[in-house]
Amino acid sequence: MIKNFRLLLIILLLVSCKQQQRLSANASEQDNELLFSMSSSSCMGPCPVYEIALYADSTLVFKGEENTKLQGLNQKKLSAGEFDAFMGLIKMVKWNELNPRYVSDMSDLPSQEYYYNFEGNNIAVYKYGLEPKSLAELNRAILPFVYHDIFGMQKE
Incomplete structure (x- = not known):
């Protein structure tokens, strides 16, 4: 037995x-699934040109190309608090209510592309010019957050 x-x-x-x-x-x-990405193109002025990607394993990748405080490829594994804070920025956007394209007749603006992949939603948005308020708020908040809160750069 x-x-x-x-x-x-x-x-x-x-x-x-x-x-x-x-x-x-x-x-x-x-773990390597892309959850969110955002890129911004150049314009005739000092527009920042960059790409941001957040992966399911909490890795944040920032590639600064022009007019950014961080140049080149920068990568960091986020802490749980940093990941939650970044997710808070992303989730303030009402992704399900967005159109796939926002295009303006204005010239010399940077174009931006977004990819959102959460809870079964795979949403791609292209923006040139005016956008909904929630995307505008994300645009204003994301670079300072990446520079200061994620990569610890001093505020000017």
């Missing part, structure tokens, strides 16, 4: 380990 119990216990441990390995493999595949 004790022998059978030991054999059963060993079998259960092996099955449990295999299941845990499969769960870990699936989690690592999902």
